[in-house]
Amino acid sequence: MQVNILYRSSQTMAQCWLEAGESMTAESGAMMGMSTNVAMTTQSGGIGKAISRMFAGESFFRNTFTAQGGKGEVLLTTPLCGDMVVLECGRTQWMVQNSAYVGSSHGVDVQTQGSLKGLFSGAGLFGLATLGQGQCVVGSFGAIEPLAVSGEMVIDTGHLVAWESHLQYKVTKATTGWIDSWLSGEGLVCQFSGQGYVYVQTRSTSEYGAAIGALLPPRQA
Amino acid sequence: MPRDGVAEFVSECTPQLCSSVRAFADPIQKTGLHEDLSTWQCKCIGRFVVEDGDRGRAEPRQFCRREQVNELVEDAFDASPGLGSWRGPGVPLADGRSGNLADAHVERRGQGERCPLRNASDHRAANEKKAYECAEEQRELEEGAPRALARREAVRFRCLRHPALLPFRNTSALTPCSSEFILPHHIIKHQPVFALLEVQLAPNEVVVAEAGAMVARASHVAMAVKLNAPAHAGFFGKLRAFVIALVRKLFAGETFFVNHFSSPQGGWVWLAPALSGAVKHIVLQGNTMLFSAGAFLAFSGDITMRPRFGGCRSLLAKEGAFFLETSGTGELWITSYGAIEELQCNGSYVVDNGHLVGFDASLNFTIKAPGGGLVGLLGSGEGLVCEFQGQGRIFIQTRNVSALVEWLTPLLPS
The missing domain is CATH 3.60.160.10 (Mitochondrial biogenesis AIM24)
Incomplete structure (x- = not known):
């Protein structure tokens, strides 16, 4: 699969080119267009897996696209304005924030991983871990910036998109005290250590929602 | 070779002096590049501002155009052949000067193949070339894989962080980490929709x-x-x-x-x-x-x-x-x-x-x-x-x- 990322960084789309017979998986609803020789099948990949995906904030079903009788093209987008990047999986594997997943090539298995740490990390209780060889496309709200972790670094939980899975991280208070952390507006942050890359998004859906939501009239029952 | 670190020069610097290009231009005329050249030069180049959204109209209170900044920087380089001392560990050039101006260029060409810069126009040409290469590299990076990004990291840092190149750059892939090169005080990326401020x-x-x-x-x-x-x-x-x-x-x-x-x-x-x-x-x-x-x-x-x-x-x-x-x-x-x-x-x-x-x-x-x-x-x-x-x-x-x-x-x- 070859992926071209176009119209960065606010109106991004991913153009995925499939070889004949090659297939790929995408988040349900992510497909914007495809060539006619691409067949789409909807799979849950097993009830257990599907349910765990639901817990991870993803859809129950994922779509599989297969190019038949020649090369095919699939165009993918995200629901919100934002950016996309392609993660190369293989020697490096990635942890992906659960709502960031857009699609992946055939060789990549994207598994739901639950952890208590994940609950606080902004990746939700369940994060996604890539496995296998190929590409994984992730999307964001806001632009995506790569951050080279070298030593230690603190990242706001709401701005995480993906990180190399060999990086260690712990979820900590933003400042020394609990009250200060709450007042600072940052709440919990992730402290990363090791050598590798973290992708951050320049906006946070929850902060945006809180800012706009405060201005909306209360919902009538 | 004495080398001024980031710390020294930025702390010496006052915002008024350097964050508008007008202020940047004034000391050139006033001090005439003779007194305490290295410190002064650091101040200015270290602190001037690159902003994506600037279209730079030439009104007095505006930041001036990027080309103008560029000219100022180049003039400063041209006027002072001994500037190498503060710009990190130098690569010796053919004519014996230490010239970090060529670092990025030299590194891209690989070890042992160095690029002698003899005069001002060579400097300028090399600068332009580097800027072009940086832009090319940036484009590659944006489309490329993280691995490729890591591979090019060393070159990229040198290349993009070079003070002489700052005026050329709009959206950079500047990633914070320790560097021997002087960093700009701040950069604003992803204007105007999803702006990110790096300070x-x-x-x-x-x-x-x-x-x-x-x-x-x-x-x-x-x-x-x-x-x-x-x-x-x-x-x-x-x-x-x-x-x-x-x-x-x-x-x-x-x-x-x-x-x-x-x-x-x-x-x-x-x-x-x-x-x-x-x-x-x-x-x-x-x-x-x-x-x-x-x-x-x-x-x-x-x-x-x-x-x-x-x-x-x-x-x-x-x-x-x-x-x-x-x-x-x-x-x-x-x-x-x-x-x-x-x-x-x-x-x-x-x-x-x-x-x-x-x-x-x-x-x-x-x-x-x-x-x-x-x-x-x-x-x-x-x-x-x-x-x-x-x-x-x-x-x-x-x-x-x-x-x-x-x-x-x-x-x-x-």
Whole structure:
């Protein structure tokens, strides 16, 4: 699969080119267009897996696209304005924030991983871990910036998109005290250590929602 | 070979001196590049500002065009062959000078293949070439894989962080980490929709940011939550600040507290506003500016902020009853919903109140109904407008939050 990322960084789309017979998986609803020789099948990949995906904030079903009788093209987008990047999986594997997943090539298995740490990390209780060889496309709200972790670094939980899975991280208070952390507006942050890359998004859906939501009239029952 | 670090020169530097290019140009004429050349040069190149959104009109208070900056930098290089001493560990050139100017170029060509620069025009050509290569590399990086990114990292850092290249760069892939090269004080990326502000902190420099604005920071940079009070304020000053913070929270739509970022050895912090919009860098040199609620993102330097009641007229304006009055000396970063346009008011100018971000305190303003009378107020769809009188800058945003809210509200399910 070859992926071209176009119209960065606010109106991004991913153009995925499939070889004949090659297939790929995408988040349900992510497909914007495809060539006619691409067949789409909807799979849950097993009830257990599907349910765990639901817990991870993803859809129950994922779509599989297969190019038949020649090369095919699939165009993918995200629901919100934002950016996309392609993660190369293989020697490096990635942890992906659960709502960031857009699609992946055939060789990549994207598994739901639950952890208590994940609950606080902004990746939700369940994060996604890539496995296998190929590409994984992730999307964001806001632009995506790569951050080279070298030593230690603190990242706001709401701005995480993906990180190399060999990086260690712990979820900590933003400042020394609990009250200060709450007042600072940052709440919990992730402290990363090791050598590798973290992708951050320049906006946070929850902060945006809180800012706009405060201005909306209360919902009538 | 003596080498000045990032720390030394940035701390010596005053914001007024270097953050506007006009200020940058002046010392060249005044000091004539003879006295304490290395320190001076560091100051200027280290602190001038690269902003994506700058279209750089040539008005006196604006930052000047990137090409102009570039010329200044090049002139400075040309005028002083011995500049290598402060620009990191030099690569010896063919003619015996130490010339970091060529580093990036040399490294790209691989070891052992060096590029001798003999005169000013060679410098210029090499610079242009590097800039082109950097742009190419940047394009590759954007489309490329993280692995490839890592592979090119060493070259990229040298290349993009080279002070001589800063004027060429618009959106850089500058990633914070320790570097022997001099870093710019701040960079704003992804303008104007999803702007991200990256600030380099000098040792013990304090950057004050709106609560919740932090995206990432070096882990040795301490974050302290504080009331937005002047540092020298006593108890009553703090009490006053508390009341002001309360008022700000209630009326100005801003958060109660601010975060102070600082570190004894310097560091970096990334900041972003909550809404989709731009970030604009503003230098205060003793002047006063007023900003609408929510426009504040961060500041550094000796700046005081207080709410100013705009009077009954501002109650009518949708921007709320309070403006943030900022005064002092330092740097300020403001944010908007939408892109920020800077207007020069010569005499008078009319701005829709929902689009107002900020203005110079030298301007007087009155709230008016456009078109005059009740019909104009109700029929034009413009609501109220602010009419400014005098000489000064006005900042407006190209989108309006209340318009978004008005559009969104009827669409929500009940």
